[in-house]
Amino acid sequence: MRKFAIAIIFLIATSLGALSGEIKGNWKFPSDIAVSNGKLYVVDGLNNRIAVYDLYGQHLTDIKLDSPFGIAAKDGLLYVTSQKGKLYVLDETGDIEKTFSLKGRPIDVAKLKDRLFITDGKTESLDIYDLNGKIIKSVGGKGSAPGNFVGIFMADSSKKLVFVVDSVNARIQEFDKDGNYVNSFGVFGIEEGDLFRPKSVAYCGNGTVAVSDAITGAVQLFDIYGGFEKVLAKGLYYPTAVACYKGEVFVLEPLKNRVLTFKIQGVK
């Protein structure tokens, strides 16, 4: 009996990969997370708030916003989208500095240099705005050709690239700061290195990108050229948003109301 129990625990531990910790909250199907300056931001849009935690899981505060959905934390600021067509720029204390109206159905936001890249579910496009909320261009559109999207979703950025989830096409597409298509990666499937229904992407530095897959329940690491590096975690229940911070990957399981953290190099 004991042996059986130990075996079960072992299996769970291995299936979850390098499970290092979890942060739980009383959320209602949160949509995105961001980590910055030692704080975890959980977008709890159906409760009209962004819940803020320290990295030990201590709830710090709530930032009240109307139906937030996507979030990006850059340069000490929070960029938050609402599917109601808004983008909020807040400082880390939650004070709104700017509010822009966006076109379409904004899903997520990534910041690269002085531009904001908004994934637009309505037109399946990547909309590029300047920091004053003025649209510069819109790229993409519906389709499975390179640069097009079916089920455009979350996005993140490195210093040079913007990574965009193309969910139903089961791939990650990369664009430069001007919105030019650069590359895409992801093979449709359910085996290691494959993507079935990618949901989120996070640039973790050193050319590594973390990608979550809601159906396979895996979080995998790729290099920016699409090369598969490893499975960081699998057996997760509908993982969606991912975020990288100081060598750790934060993964949101919205249906379990928890954020799991995984160390990229070895076990934390």
Added chain:
Amino acid sequence: MRKSLLVLLSVLIVPGVSEAKLKKSMKKECLVCHENWLLEAKVKSPKLLTTESFTAANRLMCLSCHDGSMADDRLTFLGFKHFSHPVDKKVPEDFKMPKGFPLLNGKLYCGTCHTPHTKTGSEKKLDYTFMREPNVNSALCMKCHKENAEHGMNHPILKDTKDKLKVEYALEIEKLGGKITKNREVQCESCHSPHRGRAKKSLIEPVDRSQLCAVCHIENVNSKEHPNFRNHPIHKKFPKGAEISVFKEKKAITSSVECMTCHKVHKEKNKHLLVAEEKKLCILCHIQEKAVLRTKHNVDGNSCKTCHVAHKAKGRRLWSRSIPEDAFDYAALIEAKGQTDILCLSCHYPGHIVDGKEIETVGTLTHPTGKELKEKIKLKLPLPGKRLACTTCHDPHHSFDNNPKGKFLRAPRLKLCYTCHREEADVKNGPHGEIDKKRWKRGDCAACHNVHKAKGGYLSRVVYGETSPMEPPVDGFCLACHDPEGMAKHKIKQSVFNEHPVGVKNPTDKLPGKKVSCATCHDPHTHKEILLRIPVKGNSELCITCHTDENLKGTSHDLLNNPDVKLTRKQREELIKFGNCSACHTPHNPKFKVLWNRKPGKGETIGEKLCFSCHAKGKLAEKKTIGKFTHPMGREVTEKNLSMIENSRLPLINQMTGHPAKKGEIGIMDCATCHDPHNGADRKRLTRYTVEGDSALCTACHTTEGRVVGTDHDMRVVKKNFKNALGEEVLKDGVCSACHVPHRAKDKLLWATDVKNITDNKMANYCLTCHSKGGVGSKKIVKYYYHPHSDVVVRNFDRPGRSGDWPIFTKDGKQVHVGGEITCETCHDPHVWSKWTTKAPGRPVEGNALNSFLRNKDLKGSICVDCHGLDALYRYKLFHTDKVHHKKPSYR
């Protein structure tokens, strides 16, 4: 969003492929949803990320596009665990699933209703929500839930609601996530949202507090948030004893009374979708009112509906009956002011015929309603608006004893009456407590009163005559019995003289009634002696409550406390019993006018008749009679003197009434002119003005004589301890008492002293009685006072040149113009020291020709001159000396 879905479909499915033609395919477009097919192919791979098999209709598979990427249906997904249409639920064996709606392992799943593959295969005809069939007008819902849509047994939908749903309600439904048909009709999804429900049964709003119902049926709601007395209240607790089990059996809401406590929405045969038959529903909760079914208020077997309706009532208390104008008129006529009275009167008004019978009314004289109770009552009776109403005494649903033929009283009749009329309950102990032993129980109010259909005031059951003309009406009530032919014929009016007046203004607020009536003094309900509201025993407190200035206390007429009055034991006992006013007065059956209680005495005036009842020989006040010589009264007083009285403000007495004559009435001087038998300014003598001191009472009329004050004839000036022959002291009995008394005088001039017979002229004797040796005026003895009269006839007629005041008198003292004698009073007026000064000296002084009580200051035109001519002056000046008194006549 919908367009994006279409795009997705265009990518995912091959146009023209209907579900029936589906075959397993390894094309990516298929595998995007059919992960299980992919897994089957790769199942042996050692590098599988997951071994979990996801069918296309797996919830997570659906969610993977509907989590905000293709569409944000997170709430729908959350609803799966809460208020969504059930999935993963086994379909009951007896439930026949319609064709084309597959189950997964016998259970409902997303694919039961949804599929990306349509029958038609035409993108344009696709239902945007991937429904297996277009759910236009809830057609898909009704595939399974046909019974919930049947006409008559379910909440109306579709054409049954055409043109009935107001725009604002439709907008509210849509705002809550419900759907309305294109024709603005209600459909299943108006109330149910299969995935975005916010309450059980996938309802868009909960119903446990009637929230959803109130969206459209707000006009039928009566709650704290939407008060409307025309509807049955909701959010209320069930009353005690309510048959909740019936509601529970029907799966109705029982946590509180709500819309869906009484109504169902689906599969209900009862009219209005009620959980029970309309006739039986109300009494499930209103169990105390159940008894109404056996009463005549259950008209035509309509049960509660006879009078009430749960919604859109016509009046308070959920009144269902229309209230005719006649009922309002009747309410005004009988002054029915209770808050809910008009409801009762909506049936109980004159001329209202039901089933050929005229409905009973309360008559025109009925117990008042609309009044506030002054005190708290013990019995719990309803007071709508804190005021009396029909329903205070009547429970329209049943009698207290549940007697179906009862009068719907809330308690036994007497108990009801006595609940409010607590003081009147004392009637049981009084003489009115047993009116008729055979007919009435002791203390039964109905012996005298009719609560409804009364015949007279005070809700009298009987009145004096057919209709009582009495004012106030209570008297007609009393006289109905207190009549020679009435029940109380031993206590009736028998005297020919008037009794205590009624109908006049009640002067006090201590006794009831604006006008004086029997009930002003009498409380017919008390057990106290002679049913008086205030006792009369001793000091007649009841009488003096109104007759405040007729309080005998401290007066000589307070017989019980007057030591001079010798009462027999019996007299004293009776006087104590009936009060000291009863010595003279009685309110009922008087023996004479002014409610006189004694046998009147002999006399000419009414005052004499009254006063001589006692102030006569052999009577109670025989020591205080007026004597042989007394102040003139009645016709003895001349017109001239009557005007003196009128000027004095003393009253003349109306001989018809015995009371002071009012303006325009004829009055004469009577005892009560000077006396107020009840008190007056002098409570001992009972005179209206005082006599002590300056004799204000006498001088009020005798103003000239009043000038005696301060003269030598004012004994207080010359001899303070002077007493007259009757023993009256001038200091106590007034200045006039030195010479005069009004009663028991020595002679007609009301002389108070025994007059000496010094001369043969009475007038001279008056003066000489004092101004002679041994008299009080002995210091001023008049030796030479005599004017001869035997051989001359003195005339006092007017003549040319006559002037001055020179009265002459007969020997008896009567003033005449011919044949009178010249006496002291011819020259002197004993009351006026000086006509030519206004102020009396106030001390004894020696007189001169301008005072000394002389009537004239010279002889011009005098009777002296008539005889004596120029010699007159000499004789006048020396009249009281021997120089002018000779035996030989000196006149010419």
